[in-house]
Amino acid sequence: MDPLAPLDAAMMTAELLSDPLHTAALLILSPPEEAGPDFVDALYRDAVTATAELDRRFRRHPHIGVDTAGLWMWRHDDTVDMREHVRRTTLPPPADRKALWELVSSLHSEPLDRSRPMWMAYVIDGLTDGRFAFYIKVHHTVVDGVAGLKMIADALTTDPANRSVRSLFATTSPAAQPAAVPSARRPPSLVRASLTGVTSGVGLARRVALGGLAMTVGHFADGTAALPLDAPYTRFNGRLGRHRTFAGVDFPKSRIRALAHTADVTDNDVLMAVVAGVLREWLAARGELPADTLVAICPVTVRARDHVTDEDRQANLFGLQLCPLGTDLADPAERLTHVHRAMARAKRQVAQGGPAATMLLAAPSIAATVLPPIMPFAPRVRRGYNVSISHVPGPRSQLYWNGAILEEIYPVSTAINGQALNVTMCSYADRVTFGYVSGRRVIPDVGSLIPLTEQALAELETALGTTAEET
Known part of the structure; x- marks a missing residue:
């Protein structure tokens, strides 16, 4: 287990006393012109059966207890059941923006389960003109708003012909994998680290x-x-x-x-x-x-x-x-x-x-x-x-998800x-x-x-x- 950063640990403690601290994004998309009636079904099926390795941020959850001496630690999950994290919802007609806002309000009211990786996603169809939406909710200790939008931009593509876009939750590079546990430091290194800490503290106070x-x-x-x-x-x-x-x-x-x-x-x-x-x-x-x-x-x-x-x-x-x-x-x-x-x-x-x-x-x-x-x-x-x-600030270029045009991104x-x-x-x-x-x-x-x-x-x-x- 790895310790949470101080700010993230403070957020988890604050959540126990106040309200859920998750953030979300709502993507509104239009299927490609040649898409059949099962286009959204296929996207959802691909999302829950994806075999690409998950980004480490989406396969760990925070834990605190006697075994952690009262400190918030990241507990890594070896397996993640995507069906518990990706859901499908169809809005009844007429599914206008007001109906979508009401659904998002309801989804955003629900807290995330701290006993498993703290994120949820919903594929929402039934919107007017064949549009569909993708609502993804993550805890603020997983990503902040800027990092979350960058994750979305990195997963999608500027090529409308690309039909092999990876999952939003898949790892992007070796750098995204869990870092190796550092070896014990020698005494000189500890002394230097202590002096650096003191100097940093004085600079911060100034x-x-x-x-x-x-x-x-x-x-x-x-x-x-x-x-x-x-x-x-x-x-x-x-x-x-x-x-x-x-x-x-x-x-x-x-x-x-x-x-x-x-x-x-x-x-x-x-x-x-x-x-x-x-x-x-x-x-x-x-x-x-x-x-x-x-x-x-x-x-x-x-x-x-x-x-x-x-x-x-x-x-x-x-x-x-x-x-x-x-x-x-x-x-x-x-x-x-x-x-x-x-x-x-x-x-x-x-x-x-x-x-x-x-x-x-x-x-x-x-x-x-x-x-x-x-x-x-x-x-x-x-x-x-x-x-x-x-x-x-979001992506500067028009993006696509397996041919579907990403029309709007709403921060929630x-x-x-x-x-x-x-x-x-x-x-x-x-x-x-x-x-x-x-x-x-x-x-x-x-x-x-x-x-x-x-x-x-x-x-x-x-x-x-x-x-x-x-x-």
């Missing part, structure tokens, strides 16, 4: 101190940084409940890029500003918009996109930053400028301090947000942040008590998708966020002088 100073300056100088307890209490800071809700929407990437070019900001800044506009309108319509700005917690990845290093093979490789969203600003253009400055500061912080330092800096805000809902009587006081927002991420709304965007080919995940008791009408997303995007286009027709 980066945390400098990061805390920069965060304080950013907070008081221009409001682009958030201190612990800066976020006003909202319904997103309450208990999530057992049932999840999901809805998604997609847009041409050209609309996002036109806005970014006009405002001289990044695509990610535009996406963040759109979400800020959605939250402002949704809360205002219910008389719940706080006078102070909402604050988002944003994973900032330090994972390489175009090549894989040994460090990139870790399950989770990102820093965390708090971003004031400017929801107290009525002008969409002014809100975008505010978000741009806040995100630029956040990226500098992670680049300069590293993920470990930013995690430590965010820890008080995380504790102030996710711990109160666990208490029997949690006061509705200020929190560390209100919502989790992230943007995961993690919501927990105190952080009861997660918004994740994913760019793929020439489209950008938004995935909203919450709880039924928090946002019962999650579908209402879809037209608000179009409204917020259109308001930005009007404010900056671009239009959908021009882009």
